[in-house]
Amino acid sequence: MAGGGGQLKAERPKRGKVSKRKKMKRVGFYLDMTPLVDITFLLLTFFMFTTTMATPQVMEMSIPPEIEDEVEVKISELFQIFVRNDNKIFYTIGDEDPQEVALKDIKSLAERLNLKDAVKNKLITALKPDTSASYGTVVGILDELNLAEVAITSEISKSIDSTGNPTKRQRRFTIAPISEKETEKIKGL
Amino acid sequence: MPKIKKKRTGFVIDMTPLVDITFLLLTFFMFTAKFKSQAESEQKFSIQRPKVSADTSKVPDKDVAIVKIAVDTVSLDTNYYYELANETDRPQVWEMSKSLTPEQRIKAQIKVNSLDQLSELIKNTRQVRASTKFAIDADKRLTFKWIYNAMDVLRKNNATVFNYVTEKRG
Numbered sequence: 052m053a054g055g056g057g058q059l060k061a062e063r064p065k066r067g068k069v070s071k072r073k074k075m076k077r078v079g080f081y082l083d084m085t086p087l088v089d090i091t092f093l094l095l096t097f098f099m100f101t102t103t104m105a106t107p108q109v110m111e112m113s114i115p116p117e118i119e120d121e122v123e124v125k126i127s128e129l130f131q132i133f134v135r136n137d138n139k140i141f142y143t144i145g146d147e148d149p150q151e152v153a154l155k156d157i158k159s160l161a162e163r164l165n166l167k168d169a170v171k172n173k174l175i176t177a178l179k180p181d182t183s184a185s186y187g188t189v190v191g192i193l194d195e196l197n198l199a200e201v202a203i204t205s206e207i208s209k210s211i212d213s214t215g216n217p218t219k220r221q222r223r224f225t226i227a228p229i230s231e232k233e234t235e236k237i238k239g240l
Numbered sequence: 241m242p243k244i245k246k247k248r249t250g251f252v253i254d255m256t257p258l259v260d261i262t263f264l265l266l267t268f269f270m271f272t273a274k275f276k277s278q279a280e281s282e283q284k285f286s287i288q289r290p291k292v293s294a295d296t297s298k299v300p301d302k303d304v305a306i307v308k309i310a311v312d313t314v315s316l317d318t319n320y321y322y323e324l325a326n327e328t329d330r331p332q333v334w335e336m337s338k339s340l341t342p343e344q345r346i347k348a349q350i351k352v353n354s355l356d357q358l359s360e361l362i363k364n365t366r367q368v369r370a371s372t373k374f375a376i377d378a379d380k381r382l383t384f385k386w387i388y389n390a391m392d393v394l395r396k397n398n399a400t401v402f403n404y405v406t407e408k409r410g
Contacts, residue, residue: 084255091262098269106274108295109375109403114391116400134384180384187380189387190290190404198293228388 279349
């Protein structure tokens with residue numbers, strides 16, 4: 052490129068004029084960047100509008116595998132959350148009567164129940180949504196329970212287990228459909 | 241007064257910083273742009289994902305199989321869809337699944353006819369590549385029955401760890 056430019060200059064016939072110009076002060080050169088900016092802005096706006104910033108994220112779930120024999124659990128260590136077909140949420144601890152709970156209160160409720168001395172690190176959380184409850188509500192509850200896990204884990208790890216390490220949080224969680232008996236129980240509430 | 245006589249020959253704006261910034265932004269957006277996959281461009285539905293608090297975990301890019309449960313925007317019926325991200329595994333799995341119709345076979349994303357077919361697809365996916373991760377991408381307005389059935393199929397095929405695809409709240 053540079054060589055080509057030099058050749059062109061050499062072929063110029065009128066040297067006189069060139070020398071006249073030389074007297075003018077050269078202050079550098081201006082490159083008209085307008086078309087460049089036009090195109091760049093066009094592409095920029097295109098990419099800006101087509102980008103989706105809210106990329107989907109995931110919530111990990113692990114469900115117990117299919118097993119034939121039933122596992123026996125203490126009723127006092129069972130924290131059950133029911134979702135009724137109208138998306139109202141109820142909970143029971145042990146064999147107590149179900150009580151209604153708001154979605155935003157589940158976090159504090161789960162924290163409180165999990166940190167009771169008697170059931171610390173033993174409590175089993177069972178989420179039992181009605182088959183006609185909405186998926187959005189179920190995921191909302193899962194999210195609240197996940198948020199509660201932060202406080203629970205940090206509280207539990209304060210104590211030291213037999214090996215001298217901080218106690219590991221053992222999360223026991225299951226998701227199962229609601230039984231007819233349980234549906235009946237929360238029907239009139 | 242002689243200053244007024246000076247001829248104005250127009251003005252020049254130095255556009256260099258403007259170009260610098262614009263190119264910077266352009267390259268950023270170009271590199272972060274993620275285009276729709278073949279499966280996504282085929283689908284006739286959009287999924288309203290459930291909103292949860294912010295998390296750093298993202299949907300894995302490769303070796304992921306997504307069970308989508310969505311409402312068709314035209315016919316308004318709910319259906320299961322099955323997408324397999326790995327393009328080398330996909331023909332193999334499609335080939336192994338005998339219940340697929342010829343129309344289903346040519347698609348990158350399968351509109352699943354029945355839960356048995358979904359089970360067959362998941363089983364074959366696990367056979368082709370055992371490390372495949374599963375995800376359920378469902379519309380938040382759907383009843384839990386749809387999701388529970390899909391979970392049950394996953395459980396029966398020993399895929400007990402999977403993901404729910406969600407979206408950041410706010």
